[in-house]
Amino acid sequence: MNPDFLTTARPISRLIQELNKLPGIGPKTAQRLAYHLLQAPPERSRDLADAVLGIKENLKLCTICLNITDTDPCGLCADETRDVTKVCVVEEPIDILPLERTRKFRGLYHVLHGVISPSDGIKPEDLRIRELLERLNRTGITEVILATNPNVEGEATSMYIQRLISPLGIRVTRLARGLPFGGDLEYADDVTLSRALEGRQEM
Amino acid sequence: MTSRVYQTAGIIIKRHKFGEADRLLTLFTADFGKVRAIAKGAMRPGSKLGGNVELLTHSQLMLARGRNLDIVTQAQAIDIFLPIRDSLELMSCGFYLSELVDTFTEENVEDREMFDLFLNTLRELAEAGEGERILRYFELRLLNHLGYRPQLGKCANCSRLLLPEVNYFSPAQGGVLCRECGYPDMGARTISVNALKVLRFWLRSDFATASRVKLSIELTTEIKSLMREHIRYILEKQLKSIEWMDTLADGGHLNGDMAADQL
Ligand SMILES: [Zn+2]
Ligand SMILES: [Zn+2]
8 A cells, every 4th residue: 555645545644633632742653653553453443442532431530639530539539548647739630640659658639730820810719729628627637748840830829728728737748849940740750759758848 | 944043131921831841931031022932841850941941030041043933942040039939929929020021012022121120120029028019110110111101290181280189090091180180080090199209209210219118008009009900901901910919918818708717
């Protein structure tokens, strides 16, 4: 088959286009993946399609920590070996993964789903801060660890939450500032994150 | 195609995620005015750009002209204004200042005076540790510089000399109105003698001189709402960061009902 003919075939160029929209996948890789699927047995495509659709159909937010989950409560909240007196506040569900990889933290999480960003019009009400405060009132949490990204919005959000929590008499800590300023938690390496967790400080 | 490389100092006034780890920056530069540029890989830890292209950082930048957007090839922070980052109030002032600069300026129009004003304001903010007065002074200087200076000497309607009494202020008329003209004007509000004096004084003062004025809480509030109305009239919209600053000034309660059931 002539590859030029194939690239212009509509179903393939559509697949290439879609793959190309994914993070980390450039046009070359998208092309390679598309051709790989074309030559693979049909089950391969079906399984992939099912998996892709499955993440939208079967996932919801954990009613306790607001992490993305297929069970409610999520695996972390349901795990009885976790320390229920500590809660680590993160911006996005994806931020839980690198923290879990460090194996240094055995408490629970709370996902804000964003950060305060005044010039983008993102206000505290747009985040899951209210849920956090309600959780603190309801449960026996004694320490809140703020793990927002080490950039201006992340720090503003942490300072704001700290201000709301401090009257409750709960210990508030934040990740140490060993993390590179202006970066993004998602991309931090495990060593840096381990140190940051160990070196968390009083706010 | 050869890309031209240029150097300038600049302040990062806006930045957005761009692709996976890149940032789309809006810079206010000393030599080229407002410029938009990509900082590649800036969000990866260990990136040499990282903290040097963080919001409200004053950096020395090396840029390459691209087809659509310029690319930041090197950045070295000159001043990160640490006290601003350590305070929620000052950082909020910083958010507001950058939104103000971004909204009032066009891309690629060189404006050194604006750059200096902005930079000096950030320095003042970091040093003074208190924002309101500095924001008001900046607003006034900015309007003055961009040709929106409010008329403060004579009545903006009948040109009569203003008496030392409560007068009126009308954003639509572009300044202060005498009692005769202001009273029947529905779009006008009162302005106290002291507020008028402060604004006049600031218009002819540099930062150091302007900072000698100590404002009472009432006067601070009056000048703030006056300037806010004026800017809102010019821009025909309210800046987004204002709502946040009000939330903070209000004690930072979520929708106002948090205090009662939380404390
Ligand atoms: Zn959960
Ligand atoms: Zn008049």
